Amino acid sequence: MSLIVQKYGGTSVGSAERIKSVARRVAHWKARGHQLVVVVSAMAGETNRLIALAKDIQPTPDPRELDVVLSTGEQVTIALLSMALKDVGVEARSYTGAQVKILTDSAYTKARILSIDEQKIRGALDQGQVVVVAGFQGVDEAGNITTLGRGGSDTTGVAIAAALKADECQIYTDVDGVYTADPRIVPDARRLRTITFEEMLELASLGSKVLQIRSVEFAGKYRVRLRVLSSFEEEGEGTLITFEEDENMEQAIISGIASNRDEAKITILGVPDRPGIAYQILGPIGDANIDVDMIVQNVGHDGMTDFSFTVHRTDYQKALDVLAPVRAHIKAREIVSGDKIAKVSIVGVGMRSHAGIASTAFRALAEEGINIQMISTSEIKVSVVIDEKYTELAVRVLHKVFNLEQAV
Amino acid sequence: MSLIVQKYGGTSVGSAERIKSVARRVAHWKARGHQLVVVVSAMAGETNRLIALAKDIQPTPDPRELDVVLSTGEQVTIALLSMALKDVGVEARSYTGAQVKILTDSAYTKARILSIDEQKIRGALDQGQVVVVAGFQGVDEAGNITTLGRGGSDTTGVAIAAALKADECQIYTDVDGVYTADPRIVPDARRLRTITFEEMLELASLGSKVLQIRSVEFAGKYRVRLRVLSSFEEEGEGTLITFEEDENMEQAIISGIASNRDEAKITILGVPDRPGIAYQILGPIGDANIDVDMIVQNVGHDGMTDFSFTVHRTDYQKALDVLAPVRAHIKAREIVSGDKIAKVSIVGVGMRSHAGIASTAFRALAEEGINIQMISTSEIKVSVVIDEKYTELAVRVLHKVFNLEQAV
Numbered sequence: 001m002s003l004i005v006q007k008y009g010g011t012s013v014g015s016a017e018r019i020k021s022v023a024r025r026v027a028h029w030k031a032r033g034h035q036l037v038v039v040v041s042a043m044a045g046e047t048n049r050l051i052a053l054a055k056d057i058q059p060t061p062d063p064r065e066l067d068v069v070l071s072t073g074e075q076v077t078i079a080l081l082s083m084a085l086k087d088v089g090v091e092a093r094s095y096t097g098a099q100v101k102i103l104t105d106s107a108y109t110k111a112r113i114l115s116i117d118e119q120k121i122r123g124a125l126d127q128g129q130v131v132v133v134a135g136f137q138g139v140d141e142a143g144n145i146t147t148l149g150r151g152g153s154d155t156t157g158v159a160i161a162a163a164l165k166a167d168e169c170q171i172y173t174d175v176d177g178v179y180t181a182d183p184r185i186v187p188d189a190r191r192l193r194t195i196t197f198e199e200m201l202e203l204a205s206l207g208s209k210v211l212q213i214r215s216v217e218f219a220g221k222y223r224v225r226l227r228v229l230s231s232f233e234e235e236g237e238g239t240l241i242t243f244e245e246d247e248n249m250e251q252a253i254i255s256g257i258a259s260n261r262d263e264a265k266i267t268i269l270g271v272p273d274r275p276g277i278a279y280q281i282l283g284p285i286g287d288a289n290i291d292v293d294m295i296v297q298n299v300g301h302d303g304m305t306d307f308s309f310t311v312h313r314t315d316y317q318k319a320l321d322v323l324a325p326v327r328a329h330i331k332a333r334e335i336v337s338g339d340k341i342a343k344v345s346i347v348g349v350g351m352r353s354h355a356g357i358a359s360t361a362f363r364a365l366a367e368e369g370i371n372i373q374m375i376s377t378s379e380i381k382v383s384v385v386i387d388e389k390y391t392e393l394a395v396r397v398l399h400k401v402f403n404l405e406q407a408v
Numbered sequence: 409m410s411l412i413v414q415k416y417g418g419t420s421v422g423s424a425e426r427i428k429s430v431a432r433r434v435a436h437w438k439a440r441g442h443q444l445v446v447v448v449s450a451m452a453g454e455t456n457r458l459i460a461l462a463k464d465i466q467p468t469p470d471p472r473e474l475d476v477v478l479s480t481g482e483q484v485t486i487a488l489l490s491m492a493l494k495d496v497g498v499e500a501r502s503y504t505g506a507q508v509k510i511l512t513d514s515a516y517t518k519a520r521i522l523s524i525d526e527q528k529i530r531g532a533l534d535q536g537q538v539v540v541v542a543g544f545q546g547v548d549e550a551g552n553i554t555t556l557g558r559g560g561s562d563t564t565g566v567a568i569a570a571a572l573k574a575d576e577c578q579i580y581t582d583v584d585g586v587y588t589a590d591p592r593i594v595p596d597a598r599r600l601r602t603i604t605f606e607e608m609l610e611l612a613s614l615g616s617k618v619l620q621i622r623s624v625e626f627a628g629k630y631r632v633r634l635r636v637l638s639s640f641e642e643e644g645e646g647t648l649i650t651f652e653e654d655e656n657m658e659q660a661i662i663s664g665i666a667s668n669r670d671e672a673k674i675t676i677l678g679v680p681d682r683p684g685i686a687y688q689i690l691g692p693i694g695d696a697n698i699d700v701d702m703i704v705q706n707v708g709h710d711g712m713t714d715f716s717f718t719v720h721r722t723d724y725q726k727a728l729d730v731l732a733p734v735r736a737h738i739k740a741r742e743i744v745s746g747d748k749i750a751k752v753s754i755v756g757v758g759m760r761s762h763a764g765i766a767s768t769a770f771r772a773l774a775e776e777g778i779n780i781q782m783i784s785t786s787e788i789k790v791s792v793v794i795d796e797k798y799t800e801l802a803v804r805v806l807h808k809v810f811n812l813e814q815a816v
Contacts, residue, residue, distance in 0.1 A: 016464035053484065056424035058491040065494075068487035068502050072480035076461065079476035083466040086473075094476050098506065099551055143507055 002167040003125070004029065007039040007135065007157030011174045012231035013077050014044035022172075022231065023084035026130060030090055035125045037164065039135045039157040040081055042073025063108035067137075067147045070109075071097065074134035074153070082132045092130040095120070097137035097145070102156065104138035104146045111138055111146035113155065116163040133160060151212030158215045162222035169224050170238075171211060176230035177239035178203065178210055180404040181257040185392045188405040192255060194240045199255045200226075202347045202381045216241075253350030253357065254402045257395050261342045261388055263293055264316040265374065266323065267308040270333025273300035280330050281307055281323070288322045290315040294343070294376045294383065304333075308374055310385065313339050341373065342391040345383040346398055358382050364401040370394055410575040411533070412437060415447040415543065415565030419582045420639035421485050422452035430580075430639065431492035434538060438498055443533045445572065447543045447565040448489055450481025471516035475545075475555045478517075479505065482542035482561070490540045500538040503528070505545035505553070510564065512546035512554045519546055519554035521563065524571040541568060559620030566623045570630035577632050578646075579619060584638035585647035586611065586618055588812035589665040593800045596813040600663060602648045607663045608634075610755045610789050624649075661758030661765065662810040665803050669750045669796055671701060672724035673782065674731065675716040678741025681708035688738055689715055689731070696730050698723040702751070702784040702791065712741075716782055718793065721747050749781065750799040753791040754806055766790050772809040778802055 006026065013019050022038075030036055042050075050069050054061040061069075078094035085092035100120050104111035124131045135153025138146045148155055154171055161169035178200065181189040195203075197220045204213040210228055219226045219241065229238035271277055278297065285292060295309045311319045316339050327335055351357040358375075361382060365372060370393065374385035386394055399405065414434065421427050430446075438444055450458075458477050462469040469477075486502035493500035508528050512519035532539045543561025546554045556563055562579060569577035586608065589597040603611075605628045612621040618636055627634045627649065637646035679685055686705065693700060703717045719727045724747050735743055759765040766783075769790060773780060778801065782793035794802055807813065 016461070019465060050484070053424070053488065054491060057427060057488045058495045062491050062494050065487040065490045065502055068490075068504075069484050072483050075480050075483075076458070076477050079473040080461065080465045082473045082476075083462060083470050086470050087466045094473055096476075096553075145504075 001033045003035045005037045005161040005166045005169045008172045010041040010044035012172050019080050020084050027088050027090045037131045039133050040077045041135050041153040046073040067108045068145050070147050071137040071145050078132045078134045094132045096134045098139040102138035106140040110149040113159045118163045154212040154215035158218045158224050161224045170227045172229050172231035176236050177228050181395050181399045185395045186399045192239050194242050196349050199347050200241045203258050253354050254348035257398045258345045259391050259395050263310040264313045264339035265310045265341050266337040268332045269306050270304050271307050273305040284322050290319050296374050340388045341385050342388045344394045347381050349380050364397050368397050409441045411443045413445045413569040413574045413577045416580045418449040418452040420580050427488050428492050435496050435498045445539045447541050448485045449543050449561040454481040475516045476553050478555050479545040479553050486540045486542045502540045504542050506547040510546035514548040518557040521567045526571045562620040562623035566626045566632050569632045578635045580637050580639035584644050585636050589807045593803045594807045600647050602650050604757050607755050608649045611666050661762050662756035665806045666753045667799050667803050671718040672721045672747035673718045673749050674745040676740045677714050678712050679715050681713040692730050698727050704782050748796045749793050750796045752802045755789050757788050772805050776805050
């Protein structure tokens with residue numbers, strides 16, 4: 001008998017039929033003798049409907065009250081799923097974030113989990129109940145309702161799994177696992193049976209929509225065994241996120257190719273090459289609450305250097321506005337920028353011990369006439385910024401050159 | 409400075425515009441220096457939408473889980489109204505039933521309030537906040553969410569007013585007070601400035617839709633000063649429900665005429681006139697969970713009597729089924745029955761000290777050719793059962809004969 005935490009997202013519980021289907025799946029696991037905690041999101045579309053209601057009242061809704069509204073989305077789902085479970089003969093009980101006391105800080109709309117009252121959950125499990133918990137929500141020390149921000153239900157699932165020391169945390173979503181590349185771009189992309197936690201973290205932060213990055217960090221911190229599965233398939237083992245490279249006998253050099261078109265690049269040309277210049281440029285950007293992703297500065301010459309970085313496209317104009325006076329102040333020559341870019345990344349723990357990954361990648365891109373605008377590397381990742389129009393081509397070329405379509 | 413509890417029903421908060429209008433009204437009272445607790449229902453239509461969602465999952469929804477779903481309706485409204493108040497510059501804070509700890513028993517879908525944590529409400533009021541509380545819901549000793557049943561928001565308002573010893577509990581609804589008769593039936597019906605608690609209780613139980621009967625009972629028990637007002641009118645004093653007849657200088661003999669078409673009558677003819685016969689007839693009816701309203705038994709003769717009573721129309725067929733074997737057992741002659749009846753009632757504390765009210769009423773009905781099928785009286789009420797088709801005529805005739813269109 002294992003203790004398993006399952007999390008179902010909004011699409012998986014998007015209608016009465018889908019909720020009944022989740023109930024049948026849960027019943028199936030229960031029948032095999034497992035203890036089950038099920039975390040659910042709001043029904044697909046519900047959170048957006050509630051936000052619209054709030055904005056009709058107050059264009060910028062009060063954060064405390066917005067959380068009171070939003071938390072009703074998951075509250076409806078837990079009750080409906082519990083009904084569906086009882087309807088197929090499975091004892092079940094719903095719990096809001098307040099009821100299992102998912103204690104968070106008081107940062108409304110983006111609260112962080114501090115602790116979970118595992119005794120209450122354990123008590124219900126020991127009575128043979130399936131415990132159905134509302135994702136995305138909690139309660140602060142004073143009893144105010146809080147929410148964890150978009151994708152927070154994944155974090156709830158992982159946090160409960162960590163608190164209960166569950167054997168596995170299963171994230172059910174609309175894809176059946178983590179792929180070597182987006183199958184819509186690369187038709188012969190292959191589902192990975194396992195991926196390491198570090199690789200998953202890189203993929204999540206690179207824009208893979210499979211898992212929310214905070215939940216992956218949380219899983220890493222508490223060493224929660226995480227599995228991504230499809231809620232639309234009857235069977236399937238999905239992708240297991242492992243902690244040990246050795247746990248993974250099939251380990252390839254490269255696990256996958258990720259791409260993302262959410263960023264814009266900004267380059268300051270002719271920057272005086274002196275200590276503190278990076279801070280003078282990025283300080284005001286940080287002060288304006290703009291997150292910076294890649295940062296590239298090459299070796300300067302003639303006392304001058306060029307400084308580039310990328311920001312999220314929604315912050316692009318704001319960043320340019322912030323930089324205009326900065327450029328004048330530091331006496332840099334000019335700013336060039338563009339938001340028609342894509343970031344393509346090669347991820348794999350195997351590249352640590354293999355030289356030549358980067359050069360293989362750069363050669364393959366060059367042979368297709370794809371110019372590389374920026375390069376950034378980490379121990380298990382190589383990212384390049386290219387013209388947006390080459391995104392799909394670059395992903396396919398890299399997928400091919402590393403033979404990712406072949407199981408190892 | 410007074411402490412006022414206001415309760416707004418589903419129609420009063422049925423849209424963003426309506427919620428903003430309620431916020432302006434609350435702001436107006438606050439500006440006059442009053443402390444305010446505002447109790448709200450779910451937006452009109454929301455409770456029915458949630459019930460339909462639940463029934464899509466489970467035809468007879470699990471009561472515990474149904475309450476978890478239903479309570480979200482009011483939770484959305486409290487947050488939206490708090491936003492609307494903040495948007496017009498009024499400090500406000502929402503509270504669910506669990507948050508102000510409206511402690512109830514565990515009778516899901518029809519729970520009864522046991523206590524309210526007034527300290528929490530007082531603390532917020534003392535900080536100058538308008539306290540916005542979800543009606544209709546509470547929490548049991550174990551922390552399970554409960555609901556009070558339809559119309560329960562009125563009861564929440566009255567219970568909070570009782571706990572806080574508020575100066576007044578104002579029930580805002582879509583009518584502007586209690587009338588001498590239904591204005592759709594009697595065009596010159598007059599709004600009552602005051603009505604006694606006993607009269608209101610009779611009117612509520614007679615089918616007047618203005619106030620939920622449990623909230624009136626609750627107000628009576630805790631001597632809460634209750635006022636019914638329209639949320640659709642800017643000004644207006646509504647109808648105050650008083651406890652002292654003497655408080656009411658304008659007291660008329662008759663306060664109003666009520667009517668109701670929800671009942672059916674059953675008569676058992678030729679019943680042996682012996683002790684215990686009433687119990688032998690009504691015992692099985694009670695055992696079948698059928699509520700009986702009027703009961704009439706006249707003086708018998710020749711060792712025989714006739715026995716009549718009325719039940720709700722939805723229980724009519726069930727009552728006949730229960731009675732068939734009873735009739736045979738007690739050797740009564742036959743059962744006659746009908747559901748095309750109406751009950752018309754004259755209510756007024758003044759009739760205690762005035763003889764002749766009943767005879768005036770009966771004469772007026774006779775002059776219009778309306779036959780009286782049953783009569784039942786209490787200290788402050790005379791009810792008659794007549795053919796349903798004469799309902800409006802009877803109400804108008806009685807309204808006229810007692811000169812109710814004239815202010816006293």
